[in-house]
Amino acid sequence: MTDDVVRNEGVLIVGAGPTGLTLAVELARRGAGVRIVDAAPAPHRESRGKGLQPRTLEVLEDVGVTGRALAAGTTRLPFRKYFDGAHVNDTDPFADARPTPDAPYERGVLIGQWQVEKLLRERLAEFGVGVERGTEVTGFEQDEGGVTAVLADGERIRAGYLVGCDGGRSRVRKAMGVRFDGTTDETQSMVVGDVEAEGISRDVWHQWFASDGRGVMLCPMPGTNSFQFQAGPELDAGGEPLPPSLEGFQRIFDRYAGVPGVTLTDPTWLSLWRVNVRMVDRMRVGRVFLAGDAAHIHPIAGGLGMNTGIQDAYNLGWKLALATAGQAGPGLLDTYEEERLPVAAWTLGISSDLYARVREAVKEPGTGVEAAAPPPMGTGYRWSSLAATGTPAATGDPAVLRPGDRAPDAPCLDASGNPVRLFEVYADPRFTLLGFGAEVAGAVGKLGAEHDDLLQAFTVDGGGSDLRDHEGHARRAYGIRTSTPALVLVRPDNHIALLTRDPAEVADYLTRITTFPTKE
Incomplete structure (x- = not known):
């Protein structure tokens, strides 16, 4: 002590x-x-x-x-669904999805x-x-x-x-x-755990469901011999969930999967989960x-x-x-x-x-x-006080991108002509300034020198440019017209801080970061 x-x-x-x-x-x-x-x-x-x-x-x-x-x-694991013991379908909800220049x-x-x-x-x-x-x-x-x-x-x-x-x-x-406001629904629970199961294919996520609205799922975990087991719990005489156990998992599996000769073994995790929203x-x-x-x-x-x-x-x-x-x-x-x-x-x-x-x-055979599948997360913070308003119409179409939004990726070329993605550029822990066009190249260099501890700065398609938007993906992603000079300031967490064509607004923003007043 x-x-x-x-x-x-x-x-x-x-x-x-x-x-x-x-x-x-x-x-x-x-x-x-x-x-x-x-x-x-x-x-x-x-x-x-x-x-x-x-x-x-x-x-x-x-x-x-x-x-x-x-x-x-x-990244590729099809869903295999069974209903009342019969195979219904195999699906991949992302089968048609493809990476894009702005979202890799x-x-x-x-x-x-x-x-x-x-x-x-x-x-x-x-x-x-x-x-x-x-x-x-x-x-x-x-x-x-x-x-x-x-x-x-x-x-x-x-x-x-x-x-x-x-x-x-x-x-x-x-x-x-x-406060930790919200609810815990004691009537909705699930048993979940990690088990091994010989004789079950590991190239799909198995989902067995029944007309009583219950079922069991086995998801093969990459890099292991285990499946994640998920199911509604067994209940005691009073309707309360029984503690999770390997024996209980086996009974649930036998009832809903109906696959003879498969024994669940080697549990490394057994848990009872209740619906919490807090x-x-x-x-x-x-x-x-x-x-x-x-x-x-x-x-x-x-x-x-x-x-x-x-x-x-x-x-x-x-x-x-x-x-x-x-x-x-x-x-x-x-x-x-x-x-x-x-x-x-x-x-x-x-x-x-x-x-x-x-x-x-789980109640519908064809579903x-x-x-x-969840919607995209992390699209931005347009409401934030860190989302600055720059010179109007500085970057063309404001519907494409606004301060606070996630900063898109784009393939470019560096000063030596080597391929480089904007996400690679943004990996520096500082703010990043992109200056599009020769008209702002001098200001970009000056801002980078004056705020070196807080900022890395790059000219894009300017004289002696640091980056070349050789296919136009960066301008399209950031809503910048081909002939329009623009300054894009990106936060260290890869969200847009400021869109402008006025270098003074970039300097003011960075100064504000260093002097940011508290609300309290």
């Missing part, structure tokens, strides 16, 4: 799931001090949330792990959550940071200068900021005293923040929980990094809650609707669970 305070003037992250690990990588790659702790003594090996959506793949490309995730998972990922990737966490831990280790296991935060105190977290063994950790990424039962959230009323109290399931929990349909948490971390990471470096005004951190709380509310509504659609889909 010790009462010593360990000094750490960076960020303390509580919880090493996908959200906490993404945030840790984002801070580490920006040079911010970061310490990440987790109460569990060792990493889990549970599939849990098992899908990364296209926008999340864009985020993780910037973080540096998308290539590894695509190698570990699979046309479909998500199926991958176990434990594998995502492993890849993020490996990426974090490349920056010399590791997860401190068996380290439980039991409380904290904060003052104007920072946060002091208290560990279960009595140790006290001092940090500039603390972020609770510690899940739906978050101790950080409870200590913050924020979110906080605040994501920040002073120097303490919430992200991921600690701030919002979702129905299982659509796999939105892990994706939303990763995108929370992506939004918060660059802002905390600037704050800890003294490069941002105090109000910049207010924009995390301003931007992500509405997204959490929207996602809760979408996931609840998806779950209802899944429950209806698959793929009918409940």
Whole structure:
């Protein structure tokens, strides 16, 4: 036991799931001090949330792990549906989807959550940071200068900021005293787990349903011998769900799959899941923040929980990094809650609707669970105070793109004539300025030199250009007419900050970041 305070003037992250690990990588790659702790003594090996959506793949490309995730998972797994024991159809809801110049990922990737966490831990280790296991935060105190977290063994950790990424039962959230509004539906539950099953094809996602509205699904998890098992639970005499067990899984499988001679074995995860729809009323109290399931929990349909948490971390990471470096005004951190709380509310509504659609889909022989595929996530923050209004009509058609929107990708050529994508350019942790046309080339170079610590700047199709939009994809994606000079300022999290043709507006925006006033 010790009462010593360990000094750490960076960020303390509580919880090493996908959200906490993404945030840790984002801070580490920006040079911010970061310490990440987790109460569990060792990493889990549970599939849990098992899908990364296209926008999340864009985020993780910037973080540096998308290539590894695509190698570990699979992007093509047809759905095979059975009804009352008879094979109905095989479908691939994304069969006709194709990547486009502005959106390189046309479909998500199926991958176990434990594998995502492993890849993020490996990426974090490349920056010399590791997860401190068996380290439980039991409380904290904060003052104007920072946060002091208290560990279960009595140790006290001092940090500039603390972020609770510690899940739906978050101790950080409870200590913050924020509300966690919503419902838990005790009448709707599911058993889920990871098991092996010899004799079942691993090249489709099996979905057996029956006319009583119940059934069972087996999804083969890439890179393993396991299937994720999902089904309604067995009930006791009082109508309460029985605890999940391998024997119970086998009985459910035998009843609804009707595949003789298949034995489920080697369970590595058995869980009972209830429908929870909850979110906080605040994501920040002073120097303490919430992200991921600690701030919002979702129905299982659509796999939105892990994706939303990763995108929370992506939004918060660059802002905390600037704050800890003294490069941002105090109000910049207010924009995390301003931007992500509405997204959490929207996602809760979408996931609840998806779950209802899944429950209806299983009753119809011709309808698959793929009918409940979620809509795109992460399209932007047009309402944000970081979405600046630039010179009118600076970039042609405002219906194409507006400040706050996701910044599109596009293939270009670099100064040496080598292919380069805009997403590769945006991987730099700073703001990115694109100056289209020779008329703004001088201003772009001057802005890049004057704001080098905050900005990287590129001329596009100007004299001595850094980038060539050789096929016109960048101008089309950003709504810029061929003959129109324009300046596009892109945030570190790859959203549009400003569209203008006036260099002074870019300088004013960057100055505003460094002096951003707080709302409080």
